[in-house]
Amino acid sequence: MNTEKQLDIYDITIVGGGPAGMYSAFYSGMRAMRTKIIEAKQELGGFMRTYPEKLIWDVGGIEPVRCEKLIESLEVQARTFDPTIVFGQQIDQMHRREDGVFVLTTKTGEQHYTRTILLCAGRGMTQVQKLDIEGANRYELTNLHYTVTDVSRFIGKRVLISGGGDSAIDWANEIAKIANEVIVVHRRHEFTAHETPVAQMKAHAQVFTPYGISHLYGAGDRINRVELKHMETGELKQLGMDEVIVSHGYDRDFGNLVQWGLEREDYGVSVDARMRTSIPGVFGAGDFITYGSKVRLIAGAFNDAVLAVNSAKMYLEPAASDMAGVSSHNARFFEKNKAITNR
Known part of the structure; x- marks a missing residue:
């Protein structure tokens, strides 16, 4: 044999x-x-x-x-x-x-x-690193996103992106072309993404560092307001928002x-x-x-x-x-x- x-x-x-x-x-x-x-x-x-x-x-x-x-x-x-x-x-x-x-x-x-x-x-x-905030999962089927499969949903919207790596910055640059406004939030002062995309992002998006998402407020199953917390001073900001993208890695x-x-x-x-x-x-x-x-x-x-x-x-x-x-x-x-x- x-x-x-x-x-x-x-x-x-x-x-x-x-x-x-x-x-x-x-x-x-x-x-x-x-x-x-x-x-x-x-x-x-x-x-x-x-x-x-x-x-x-x-x-x-x-x-x-x-x-x-x-x-x-x-x-x-x-x-x-x-x-x-x-x-x-x-x-x-x-x-x-x-x-x-x-x-x-x-x-x-x-x-x-x-x-x-x-x-x-x-x-x-x-396995995606999800937002560790109580109640965040209720918005995952509507306007809380951990990946982007259709950029057209962000046309004319106010979009918050949380993250400082390549994916977060790439999405900020892509969505800035079609959104009404893009806000990028990162927990550190410096971004880990490549220099050129970061420079592009800063030219087209509003940037908050070092801030993290501390609370999500919604009407029904959709987020309509996001609370940000300064990672050093504890200062809080609240921003009205249409869509939220979390890109914290895997x-x-x-x-x-x-x-x-x-x-x-x-x-x-x-x-x-x-x-x-x-x-x-x-x-x-x-x-x-x-x-x-x-x-x-x-x-x-x-x-x-x-x-x-x-x-x-x-x-x-x-x-x-x-x-x-x-x-x-x-x-x-x-x-x-x-x-x-x-x-």
């Missing part, structure tokens, strides 16, 4: 279906690797799914695009070489057999067999991935310049990892993916070339190119 066929062993198994995972699946196809993606949720996209309406400007070679459209394009690209994609399974345990094959076990007991592992777990299973849950014995730093699992973790045969890409020159952009995740897949290929085949041929000369594209040009 052919044991490997029975166990269905893959060359590379990608844990996580965000931008790093999707691009890894495409690039591993370029390297003729038998590939599987395991995604804990029921769709690809990862953390990008939390801001589908946001405009993405910083991916090379494409004009500004809604995040949901970028996800669609990445998924089409990821499926180019027909990887196996498994949804709704969260990886829990890992062990290596005597023959070097890794066994990945999910929380529900399924097992997956692979020669290499590429961890693209991003921010893990995220709690991250990686399950037992971080218990595998991987070396870690504050901002992720440590990898070297070739995306190799401290466990031979296990690689990383995207927001899950960290290294000295790490770029935390979608474009950076693509580069991580290329380096990680190349390292996995050479781990399996030390004599293999250190990168795939460019697409214009890669034999994997010959028939695909013909099909496209003959349409």
Whole structure:
């Protein structure tokens, strides 16, 4: 009996279906690797799914695009070489057999067999940090928002945004184009978002720092007034408001991935310049990892993916070339190119 066929062993198994995972699946196809993606949720996209309406400007070679459209394009690209994609399974345990094959076990007991592992777990299973104010949950179905799926609802409105990170500032800049007024509240004097968007925000929004939301007042199930508290003096302000967006970040849950014995730093699992973790045969890409020159952009995740897949290929085949041929000369594209040009 052919044991490997029975166990269905893959060359590379990608844990996580965000931008790093999707691009890894495409690039591993370029390297003729038998590939599987395991995604804990029921769709690809990862953390990008939390801001589908946001405009993405910083991916090379494409004009500004809604995040949901970028996800669609990445998924089409990821499926180019027909990887196996498994949804709704969260990886829990890992062990290596005597023959070097890794066994990945999910929380529900399924097992997956692979020669290499590429961890693209991003921010893990995220849970939004909600507003810790009594009664806030009563407004979640009306005008208290933890993410934005339709910016048109803010046209002509007075909108308060609480938060100081990239998402909060990006939403402030986007909504300022259509809202009557945007107010940004942050608990600290300094914002953690990138400098240019912060400068844009300050030019188009009213800013209160260091203030936090201390109370919500409503008529029925809608907020109509917000109380702000100065974090140092205790001074209170009340502002009439149509819509409130809370962007305080997410709690991250990686399950037992971080218990595998991987070396870690504050901002992720440590990898070297070739995306190799401290466990031979296990690689990383995207927001899950960290290294000295790490770029935390979608474009950076693509580069991580290329380096990680190349390292996995050479781990399996030390004599293999250190990168795939460019697409214009890669034999994997010959028939695909013909099909496209003959349409």
